[in-house]
Amino acid sequence: MLPIRLACYGLRSVAANCKRINIGALSQITRKFSSDERPQFPGSRSQWTEKLEFIRPDLYDGIPVYRVMDRKGKVIDPSQDPQLSQEMVIKMYKCMTQLNTMDRILYESQRQGRISFYMTNYGEEGTHIGSAAALDPKDLIFGQYREAGTLMWRGFTLDQFMNQCYGNMEDGGKGKQMPVHYGSKDLNFVTISSPLGTQMPQAVGAAYSYKRAQNGLCVMCYFGEGTSSEGDAHAALNFSATLDCPVIFFCRNNGYAISTPSKEQYRGDGIAGRGPAYGMLTIRVDGNDVFAVYNATAKARQVALNEMRPVLIEAMTYRIGHHSTSDDSTAYRSVDEVRYWDERDHPISRLRNYMLSKGWWGDVQEKEWKEDCKRQVMTAFARAEKKLKPNWKEIFTDVYHEMPSHITEQLKQMEEHVQKYAEHYPLKNFSKD
Amino acid sequence: MAAPIAKSNLVMLKNAFKYVGLRGISTSRPASAQLTVRDALNSAIDEEMERDERVFILGEEVAQYDGAYKISRGLWKKYGDKRVIDTPITEMGFAGIATGAAMAGLRPICEFMTWNFSMQAIDHVINSAAKTFYMSAGMVNVPIVFRGPNGAAAGVAAQHSQCFGAWYSHCPGLKVIAPYSAEDAKGLLKAAIRDPDPVVCLENEIMYGTAFDVSDEVLSKDFILPIGKAKIERAGKHITLVAFSRAVATCLDAAKELSTIGIEAEVINLRSLRPLDFDTVMESVKKTNHLVSVEHGWPQSGVGAEIVSRMVEGPGFYHLDAPPVRVTGADIPMPYAKTLEDHSLPQGKDVVRVVKKLLNVQ
Numbered sequence: 001m002l003p004i005r006l007a008c009y010g011l012r013s014v015a016a017n018c019k020r021i022n023i024g025a026l027s028q029i030t031r032k033f034s035s036d037e038r039p040q041f042p043g044s045r046s047q048w049t050e051k052l053e054f055i056r057p058d059l060y061d062g063i064p065v066y067r068v069m070d071r072k073g074k075v076i077d078p079s080q081d082p083q084l085s086q087e088m089v090i091k092m093y094k095c096m097t098q099l100n101t102m103d104r105i106l107y108e109s110q111r112q113g114r115i116s117f118y119m120t121n122y123g124e125e126g127t128h129i130g131s132a133a134a135l136d137p138k139d140l141i142f143g144q145y146r147e148a149g150t151l152m153w154r155g156f157t158l159d160q161f162m163n164q165c166y167g168n169m170e171d172g173g174k175g176k177q178m179p180v181h182y183g184s185k186d187l188n189f190v191t192i193s194s195p196l197g198t199q200m201p202q203a204v205g206a207a208y209s210y211k212r213a214q215n216g217l218c219v220m221c222y223f224g225e226g227t228s229s230e231g232d233a234h235a236a237l238n239f240s241a242t243l244d245c246p247v248i249f250f251c252r253n254n255g256y257a258i259s260t261p262s263k264e265q266y267r268g269d270g271i272a273g274r275g276p277a278y279g280m281l282t283i284r285v286d287g288n289d290v291f292a293v294y295n296a297t298a299k300a301r302q303v304a305l306n307e308m309r310p311v312l313i314e315a316m317t318y319r320i321g322h323h324s325t326s327d328d329s330t331a332y333r334s335v336d337e338v339r340y341w342d343e344r345d346h347p348i349s350r351l352r353n354y355m356l357s358k359g360w361w362g363d364v365q366e367k368e369w370k371e372d373c374k375r376q377v378m379t380a381f382a383r384a385e386k387k388l389k390p391n392w393k394e395i396f397t398d399v400y401h402e403m404p405s406h407i408t409e410q411l412k413q414m415e416e417h418v419q420k421y422a423e424h425y426p427l428k429n430f431s432k433d
Numbered sequence: 434m435a436a437p438i439a440k441s442n443l444v445m446l447k448n449a450f451k452y453v454g455l456r457g458i459s460t461s462r463p464a465s466a467q468l469t470v471r472d473a474l475n476s477a478i479d480e481e482m483e484r485d486e487r488v489f490i491l492g493e494e495v496a497q498y499d500g501a502y503k504i505s506r507g508l509w510k511k512y513g514d515k516r517v518i519d520t521p522i523t524e525m526g527f528a529g530i531a532t533g534a535a536m537a538g539l540r541p542i543c544e545f546m547t548w549n550f551s552m553q554a555i556d557h558v559i560n561s562a563a564k565t566f567y568m569s570a571g572m573v574n575v576p577i578v579f580r581g582p583n584g585a586a587a588g589v590a591a592q593h594s595q596c597f598g599a600w601y602s603h604c605p606g607l608k609v610i611a612p613y614s615a616e617d618a619k620g621l622l623k624a625a626i627r628d629p630d631p632v633v634c635l636e637n638e639i640m641y642g643t644a645f646d647v648s649d650e651v652l653s654k655d656f657i658l659p660i661g662k663a664k665i666e667r668a669g670k671h672i673t674l675v676a677f678s679r680a681v682a683t684c685l686d687a688a689k690e691l692s693t694i695g696i697e698a699e700v701i702n703l704r705s706l707r708p709l710d711f712d713t714v715m716e717s718v719k720k721t722n723h724l725v726s727v728e729h730g731w732p733q734s735g736v737g738a739e740i741v742s743r744m745v746e747g748p749g750f751y752h753l754d755a756p757p758v759r760v761t762g763a764d765i766p767m768p769y770a771k772t773l774e775d776h777s778l779p780q781g782k783d784v785v786r787v788v789k790k791l792l793n794v795q
Contacts, residue, residue: 140537174570183569190536191569195560201529202561206537208530212515213538235526242521243530398571399605401629404661404708 062269065316066296067286071345073353075291082291082298086360092133092290093355094369096125096348099149101377102158103321106165106179110325114385115165119180123288123320125149126347127252130293131315135220135301140206141189142199142221145180146252150222154187158377162384169431174397175390197223197230200249204236204310207245211308218246218304225314226257228271240310241279248300249280249312252287254319259332275312287315288347291354318345388431392418465649471641473615473651474504474580477622478542480654482512485540488626491518491527492544492581501546502582502641528554528579532561535577535631542626545581548597548635555600562631563606578625583611583635584679584729585778591766596730598677601633602706602739608660609707611635613681615645617704620658628660635706637679661708665717669699672723672788675714675740677703680727686781687727691788698788706736711743718749723791724757729778732761755791760784 038045068080075081084092103120110118121128128149132141137154141147148161160172164182167175173183173191183191190206193199203221210217227233228251240247251271255262268274275282281303285292293315300311318341322329329338355361396411397403403411418425482488489512494501496509496519509517520527524545531543545551551558562575585594602609608630612618618636625632650656666681667688674684681702688698699717703710718724724744726737737759743749744757763777789795 142533172570172572173568176570177568181568183572185572191565191573193561193565193568195556198529198557198561199533201526201557202533202536205530205533205535205539205541207533209534209537209539219537231523231525232529235521235523235529238521238523239526239530243518394570398567398569400608401566401574406708 057268063272063282063284063314065284065286066292067289068291068295069289069350069354071350073350074357075354080291080295082294084291084294086358088133089351089355089358090360092129093348093351093361094373095129095149095153096290096351097369098158098373098377099125099128099152100348101373102152102161103148105377105381106162107321107325109165109381110179115179117179117325118165119145119324120321121146121148123318123341123346124252124254126290126351127250127287127293127315127317129153130287130290130347131220131250131297131313134294134297136217138188139217139301140203140210140219142203142206142219143189143192144196144199144223144227144252145192145194146224146254147222148180148182150220151182151184151187151189154184154189156182156184156187156189158380159383160184162380163387166384166387167389168384168387169390169433170387171390174394176394176398196227197232197236199223200227200230200232200236201239203247203249204240204243204245207240207247207310208243211244211246216305218248218301220248220250222250222252224257225251225253225255225262225271226260226265228274229265237274237278237280237310237312244308245310246304246308247310248297248304249310250297251312251314252317253314254287254317256319256323256329256333258323258327259329261333270314270316272312272314275314278312280310280312282312282314284314284316287317288345288350290347290351317347320346389429391431391433466647466652467644468615468619468647468651469642469644470612470615470618470636471502471504473618473647474622474636474641475506475508476652477619477626478505479508479511481623481626482508482516484654485626486516487538487540488542489516489518489534489539490542490544491520491531493520493522493527493546495519495544500544502638504641505544524550524554525557528557529561531577531579532557532575535562535575536565536573540576540578540626542578542580545579547586547593547638548581548583549593549595551579551581551597558601558631558633559604559607563604565606566630567606574629575631576629577631578622578628578634579631580622580625580634580636582638582641584637585762585767585774586638588769588771588774589767590769590774594767596635596728596735596762598635598706598728598730598736599734599738601635602709602736604707606631607707608632608705609635610660610705611677612704613637613640613666613678613702615643616647616651617658617664617702619647619651620656621660621704624657624660627657632660635678640679640682658704661705661710663704663710663713664702665699665713666702667698667700669697669721671696671698671721672725672792673699673701673714673717673721674725674727674784674788675701675703676727677706677736678729680729680779683729683779683781683784684727687784687788690781690785694794696788696792696794709739709743711740714740714744715749715752718744719752722752722754723788724753725760725784725787725791726757727760727779727784729762732759732764735759735761737761758787758791760787 106118132150132153163171165179181192203219207219272284285296495505496517499506531541534541566574584596610621612621676684684700726740741757760779
């Protein structure tokens with residue numbers, strides 16, 4: 001481009017010296033050169049090149065992984081330490097460990113036939129707590145299914161978790177969904193929906209409505225690296241950018257989508273590699289580093305709201321547990337690999353080491369908390385198990401806003417029937433309210 | 434009011450003079466204007482957007498292009514980018530976005546260019562919009578309206594001509610409306626927009642340009658029709674013809690021909706497929722003892738199957754003097770050639786033939 005510019009100036013100075021030359025004609029020539037400088041296509045006006053060169057996907061090393069602590073929990077660059085209070089850090093630690101303990105108990109309970117299904121969060125506690133802590137409690141969360149820690153951080157009680165898994169009379173979901181499909185209007189967490197990726201364009205729509213309302217809140221959308229292959233993901237990422245929505249897309253890249261390893265899920269630079277292609281601000285972080293996750297989410301939120309634009313965070317982590325209770329991951333990965341991550345790079349141990357180095361935690365507190373935590377989980381568990389199932393009439397509610405006449409009729413028929421043949425139905429297991 | 438109504442004001446004046454003279458003779462309420470289905474839909478959307486600022490419309494080509502079928506004509510000019518949104522080409526994407534916006538408190542009208550394209554978004558319509566209120570035990574409701582032209586148009590062949598009445602009316606949690614006339618279109622769409630439940634509005638492209646006589650009441654800003662209530666378009670005593678959307682016109686054509694040979698057919702316009710107003714059908718059959726369901730969709734597991742089943746599985750059975758019959762579109766993907774297309778859909782004469790056979794008339 002430069003040579004052309006110089007040529008233009010050259011011509012101009014020549015023209016200035018030769019008054020006979022038609023200035024108009026010259027400016028036409030220079031104008032032709034300027035429109036030749038950049039392509040004028042509506043779709044792209046980048047640069048011209050005369051070199052036949054394809055961009056290789058492995059041209060660069062990939063977007064780097066942002067971290068604050070090393071694997072042993074030692075802060076590398078002190079300027080990146082978010083300097084959270086002792087109270088906050090201990091709260092984070094307790095939340096992660098309580099989640100871990102609850103997971104163990106509920107996984108076991110499925111194995112024992114007490115609940116029908118469960119999904120653990122082992123190894124990904126850092127992604128949950130780190131990100132949830134950086135959000136406003138009123139920011140709307142659309143999860144996938146492995147984000148229980150975000151709900152726990154916001155105050156969903158052990159009782160509430162367990163009631164949902166048991167589908168008992170105190171389940172907020174009134175026994176209408178499988179375990180781990182939590183939802184809470186009070187805590188701004190949209191009820192989990194099974195089809196993968198559908199939450200992504202919905203998060204964009206919700207963010208659009210928040211933008212219209214100008215309420216200073218953003219939407220947080222969690223999804224896995226496997227889910228990013230869904231068509232919905234493409235539509236959501238593209239749309240969030242074209243509609244300028246205040247939404248944070250948080251990808252938990254945990255290496256596996258059930259048995260599909262990430263190297264079979266995509267060929268490009270993960271999910272972060274796609275962000276710039278959609279015109280989004282993007283970062284890749286160490287998902288097992290609570291502070292890195294915290295910093296990235298806090299900054300993303302600031303940008304999303306101040307600049308009214310979406311942000312993509314890809315949190316690299318490892319799924320230590322099986323996909324769910326219906327999965328046995330020894331079928332597709334070695335026990336050694338799992339043990340490696342559990343022992344060498346776990347978000348809980350890294351944070352614990354940080355706390356130890358600060359003198360905020362020790363063996364005594366660890367022992368006390370472990371016992372206290374286990375006790376809390378076990379007592380909530382025992383309570384949940386004893387509770388009655390919801391009133392059977394709940395089968396008929398919430399199909400529509402107003403119960404339609406054909407359902408009211410069926411409800412009445414069932415009431416009469418149950419009254420008449422009460423001794424044939426296990427009514428004592430169901431709540432009467 | 435949007436431009437289309439202004440035009441009909443002139444028509445209104447013209448008709449007013451026409452009807453002043455006939456007032457004493459006419460027994461039905463005199464219509465004061467003509468309104469096309471397109472304009473009825475347009476004014477329904479316009480009025481509801483004016484009334485409630487949470488209402489907004491999104492879809493392909495709805496903004497500057499005024500809508501692929503001009504249903505949203507004038508709206509982008511009046512309300513701007515915030516309330517009339519052109520979407521990229523991804524039904525899956527914008528149906529999801531609309532659903533999410535509804536979950537977070539807005540009231541979207543999501544337009545599918547045709548309901549055929551909704552198949553790419555059907556997971557959002559069913560799994561997200563329809564089922565969410567139930568799955569969340571009442572915590573998350575989805576006050577959304579999905580709308581667009583349904584069924585056969587003209588010469589658009591297999592992938593653009595399917596009727597989705599049976600598919601969507603199958604699902605609990607959804608409400609499904611299928612307007613026929615301009616009055617239906619206006620009243621039902623306004624009711625749908627105000628409804629807290631997700632509503633599927635199955636329109637018909639061929640009907641968009643058809644003008645109907647409408648009363649002043651229909652033109653008013655608060656004209657609502659109840660969802661789930663059928664209308665008797667034409668009273669009769671010999672046989673009951675039940676239909677929805679364009680098939681109502683097919684039945685009215687048949688009824689006209691039948692009356693020349695002394696058979697008075699009662700034509701019921703279902704207006705809604707879910708809830709389906711079976712009571713009106715039952716009351717009619719108690720009077721006529723004969724039932725024919727007419728639809729343009731395919732025969733197997735169609736809307737007609739539901740109507741006929743309800744008739745025979747209950748007390749309706751005892752009111753029938755002959756088996757109930759379904760007249761449907763041919764069981765083939767819609768062909769392109771005009772003659773083939775015409776023969777793939779039921780016409781008035783097909784219904785007449787069926788009625789004559791049922792009533793044992795030569």
